[in-house]
Amino acid sequence: KQEVTQIPAALSVPEGENLVLNCSFTDSAIYNLQWFRQDPGKGLTSLLLIQSSQREQTSGRLNASLDKSSGRSTLYIAASQPGDSATYLCAVRGIAGSARQLTFGSGTQLTVLP
Amino acid sequence: SQTIHQWPATLVQPVGSPLSLECTVEGTSNPNLYWYRQAAGRGLQLLFYSVGIGQISSEVPQNLSASRPQDRQFILSSKKLLLSDSGFYLCASAAGGGVEQFFGPGTRLTVL
Numbered sequence: 001k002q003e004v005t006q007i008p009a010a011l012s013v014p015e016g017e018n019l020v021l022n023c024s025f026t027d028s029a030i031y032n033l034q035w036f037r038q039d040p041g042k043g044l045t046s047l048l049l050i051q052s053s054q055r056e057q058t059s060g061r062l063n064a065s066l067d068k069s070s071g072r073s074t075l076y077i078a079a080s081q082p083g084d085s086a087t088y089l090c091a092v093r094g095i096a097g098s099a100r101q102l103t104f105g106s107g108t109q110l111t112v113l114p
Numbered sequence: 115s116q117t118i119h120q121w122p123a124t125l126v127q128p129v130g131s132p133l134s135l136e137c138t139v140e141g142t143s144n145p146n147l148y149w150y151r152q153a154a155g156r157g158l159q160l161l162f163y164s165v166g167i168g169q170i171s172s173e174v175p176q177n178l179s180a181s182r183p184q185d186r187q188f189i190l191s192s193k194k195l196l197l198s199d200s201g202f203y204l205c206a207s208a209a210g211g212g213v214e215q216f217f218g219p220g221t222r223l224t225v226l
Contacts, residue, residue, distance in 0.1 A: 032213070032214075034214065034215065036217075041202075041220075041222065042219060042220065043118075043120075043204055043217040043218050043219040043220045044204065044206075044217040045217075046214060046215070046216060046217075049213070049214045089157075089158070091158075091215075101148075101160055101163060101173075102148075102158075102160070102206075102215060104157045104158040105157060106156065106157040107157065
């Protein structure tokens with residue numbers, strides 16, 4: 001059974017810092033990996049999607065990497081801003097099953113201090 | 115891109131009352147649809163998924179049920195709510211092939 005772990009559970013940084021969020025998964029047979037952002041009381045916003053054949057994806061100040069063989073992904077946020085404060089969730093999609101379900105980590109709660 | 119609508123946004127219900135949460139999707143056809151629950155301080159738990167009209171798969175045993183009466187409509191129901199059903203319910207949609215999932219705004223359910 002796939003298990004997804006995110007470390008740290010919470011992170012507080014001053015504005016302007018570059019930071020890395022970590023995600024690890026136990027079963028390397030994945031279809032893709034998706035990073036989401038969740039603001040308090042809101043739904044999930046998809047940030048980046050990395051296919052299993054890819055090593056990284058970039059969107060603006062965000063860069064996500066994937067090392068499938070070691071079961072790891074990182075989300076790099078450059079020049080952090082207070083507006084980046086949110087919970088960041090990592091989810092992997094397995095190969096088995098027609099619906100290709102997502103397995104989520106518990107998230108990293110990020111606070112960027114002005 | 116897909117847009118997912120959920121209602122109601124918030125709901126407070128007594129124990130033992132029925133439940134009906136609705137999710138509709140725009141911008142795609144024949145999507146895979148999902149219901150998740152997010153309890154306080156915990157990750158997202160997949161409850162149900164559907165690959166087509168009338169096709170429902172359950173991930174966890176519980177007193178909830180799901181139905182898909184139309185291609186882009188997904189309903190979560192219960193005949194009698196329990197205290198443990200409180201949580202944040204999220205509907206998600208993925209286009210055929212399930213490459214990327216998009217989420218709705220969620221429904222906050224409080225069972226008293």
